[in-house]
Amino acid sequence: MGRPIDARGWIFEVRDEKAATETWLRIGNLKSWNRNESENEETADTTTNDSEGYYEQDVMQRGATIEVEGLYAQVTTGAPDPGQAYIDNVWTYRLGADSRGRIRWRHQTQSVWVLWDATVTPGEQSGGTNDKTSWGASFTRCGKPKTEAVAGGGTPT
Template identity: 70%
Template sequence: MGRPIDARGWYFEVEDITTPATPVWLRLPNIRSWTYNPSENEETADTTTNDSEGLYEQDVMQRGAKLEVSGEYAQTSGTRDPGQAYIDNVWGYRLGSESRNRIRYRHKSQTDWTIWECTVTPGEQGGEHNAKTSWGATFTRCGAPSTEAVVPDGGA
C-alpha cells in the first residue's frame, strides 16, 4: 500500500517563450492551494439504443483537463515575481493561436514533469486589510499531455 504525498510538495512552472531559442521555465511561487480536474471539458455521446434493454450507454468523444493554482501575489524589493508577471502581463493578453503556452508540474518525489500545452485564465487578485494579496491562474489543457525527465541541475 502506498503512502499519501503532501500537497505542498508540488512544483508548477510556466514556459517563458519570449526567448524561443532556449526554453526558460519560471516557477510559480507562493501557491497555497491547487486543484486538478482530469475530466474538465469532457464530452460524451449517448449510445443507448433499444438493444441496451433500458440501460444507459455512452462513448467518450472528448477528453480535457484543468489545473487551477491560487496563492499570494509575489514580489521582491518592488520587482514582480517573473512567473506571475509572465502570466499576468504577457500570456494573459494573448488571443487566438497565440493564446497557447506550456506549463509543467510534478511532485518533488517524481522524476518526470507532466507538460501541457494550454491556455491560461488569470485569477482574481485582492485581499482585506489584514491579509496578503491573493493571486491565481487557471490552465486549460489543449491536446494530450506529455512528459519530460527532470534535469538534476535544471531546477526543481
C-alpha cells in the same frame, strides 16, 4: 500500499515563450491548487434497445484544467515572482493562436514532468485591511498531455 503525498510538494512552472533558450519559470507563493481531469469532457449517448435498459456512452473528448491560487509575490529585490509576472504581464495578453503556452507540473518526489499546451485565464486578486493580496490563474489543457524526464537524471527529492 503507498503513502499519501503532501499537497505542498507540487511544483508548477510556465515556459517563457519570449526567451531565446528553453526557460521555465516556477510559479511561487502558491497556497492551493486543483486539477480537474474531467473539465470539458464530452460524451455521446450510445444507449440502444440492445442495452436492455442500461445506459451506455462513449467519451468523445477529454479535457482538463488546473487552477492555482496563492499570494501575490515579490521577491526580495522588489521584483515580482517570475512565474506570476510572466502570466500577468505576457501570457494573459496573448490572443488567438498566440494565446497558447506551456505549463508543466510534478510532485517534488517524482522524476517526470507532465507538460500541457494550454491557455491561461488570470484569477481574481483581492485583499482586506489585514490580508495579503491574493493571486491565481486557471490553465485549460489544449490537446494531449506529454511527459518529460526531469533534467539531470530526475532523482526524486
